[in-house]
Amino acid sequence: MNKNKAFKVEAIVNSKPSRSVPKGNFSRMNILKQYDDYKKAIIERQPENKNQLLENLMGIKNISNQIEDKNKTFVEIQKKRKMVENEIKSGAKTVENFSILKQLKKNSIAVSKPIEEMEATIFEYCNSLPNLVDPSNPSRKPKIVSWINPKHKVDPSVVEEYQGDRDYSDVYVKDEKLDHYTILTRQKSLMDFYTASNTSGSNCYYLFDELVMLENALITYALTFAKSKGFSITSTPSFAKTPLIAACGYRPTQRDMESQIYTLENTQQALIATSEITLAGYEMTKVFSKSELPIKKCAISRAFRKEADAQGTAVKGLYRVHEFNKVELFVWTTPDKSNETLEELKDLQVELIKSLGLTAQVLQMPNNDLGAPAYKKYDIECWMPGKGAFGEITSTSNCTDFQSRRLLTRYRDFDDENRMLFKYVHTLNGTCMAVPRVILAIVENYYNPETNRITVPEVLVPLMGMKEF
Structure with missing residues (x-):
């Protein structure tokens, strides 16, 4: 460094x-x-x-x-x-x-x-200190919890090890004709990284025409979906004070020694990597009544990440970019409900990905993959045939009282003798829509090389106004 x-x-x-x-x-x-x-x-x-x-x-x-x-x-x-x-x-x-x-x-x-x-x-x-870890977490390797729209036969009674002994090479096969970068830049001219590298730097991009419509359709679909699940909708600032970022737990880890954060020089501010930060800060120092909880918010914002690993041709395209639109879920709840709430967030993500017709695996992440705030975390990795691998498209974490203690977010409760107590809420966050990676997954799974057309997922047709492009 x-x-x-x-x-x-x-x-x-x-x-x-x-x-x-x-x-x-x-x-x-x-x-x-x-x-x-x-x-x-x-x-x-x-x-x-x-x-x-x-x-x-x-x-x-x-x-x-x-x-x-x-x-x-x-x-x-x-x-x-x-x-x-x-x-x-x-x-x-x-x-x-x-x-x-x-x-x-x-x-x-x-x-x-x-x-x-x-x-x-x-x-x-x-x-x-980092947060504690859930006793059920694996130590070193993710655990496959379930599959979404699998292309192979799944035995729900068998606990599968992530990238374990089971060989799916005959089912999940890399197909270079389905590479989203080639499709969108050469076959259809709907995306431009080259010009963006000249105007803005590496891993930046322009989107055009139907791809912009797809981006907006995904955002609208995610916001509408979250609202139907009881979340209120908001937009947040794109930068935050660095003490707030630190309080949320964004600090160097074994995977992020040079930080993912773009700091603003000569200020105590930085661009946000996720609206989790600005959502957590929205209720800092707040004292809720217990009856107000849970509080569920969904935010749309730009996300900015250094993505130090995003250099070179191996990660070419939309998988690792420096700036993108992201829809985020955030919940404040009581400690006795946070484990249940994490499962609800995970199930919401599963339902959303399933509705898009994408194939994915739901993973419970190991302790060596957790950021400092997370007590327990699920990731969803989607099959990306052009990439020839499963790639993360959502994540959801229970941060228990890690953030609320640092932000003094509490609620009023009463003991058996009716004496008022102030307790720390538990906070949870989850991806509702990381737009570029979902675009990648849709293109690579819905592209027809013979017709050079991309089928629009059925749930997005009313928002796109077309069935293919």
Whole structure:
């Protein structure tokens, strides 16, 4: 990593809270109670900074013990101060008592200041930790949960290993005639990467005519679909404050050491990689009543990603691009409902992909593929015959209270004695439509080389006004 890239990464990870983005709140006692679980989460995620995170976790334990010892000393000092103050109030206004009181005040400051410094260190350590991981997650390799419109016979009683022993090479065969890049740039002139590379840089593109109509049809279809599932619709800003980005968990990982984020120079702002960030920020510092939850929002925005892996001919085309339209799902709910909500988001995505007639596999992702906020994640990979592989088109994650603690998003609840409690919501996010990759999948699965025509998926015909192009 060069110095300039390293600086930009640090700018995000070490972003200090702004006036509008809160500092966050952590319970070190909860972390210590789940110490072994946090240790497992760090080890199994395999982040590049694993050793540092393990040191931070150990630091929370060690410093907590030191704080406990100093708190005991502080309490003893305060007791003695109270006794001397009471004696003085009772009339014993002696030089000796005033001298003792003065020394006790000095001792109090001498003990309390290191406690404050240690609390600040513990806060930074807590903030650095990734989320816990769901016990059902695989450790190293994704698990195939189900298939969507499979081209082969599926035995639902058999748990399949991702890219495992089963050989589907006779069913899922690469066909270079179905390569979307060749079809759209040479056969039909509906897409132009070459000119865009001159005007904007690599992995940028122009879309034309029917492809623009297909793009808009997919956006409209996704928004309408989400609304039918109870989501309210919004559009969000395309950039956000870097403290908000950091609070949402966007920081370097083992897969992203140079960051996916485009920072805006000389500002505390950056272009968003997903509207998950701006949606999470919309309700920061909010306190809901329990009856208001769940809250479900669906946003359309531009997404900007460096996509450091997107160089070279192996990823030519729409699979990895720097800017695109994306429809995102976001939910705030109570902790007891977040696992159920994740399944609902996954099922919504399955229903949407199935309605487009695409073949795909639903994967439960392993711990070493999870970003810092995710407790559990599903990806859906669609068959792309021109690419000759399955490629990710949606993802959905349960972030539990990782984001809500950093953004102070809570709800009011009551205990058995009707006392009001403030609890942290759980947040979940999911792709509703990553437009370029779905265009890729539609073109490669619906193109007829003999007629040089692309059939429009039936559900999009009313929005496109045509059955093929």
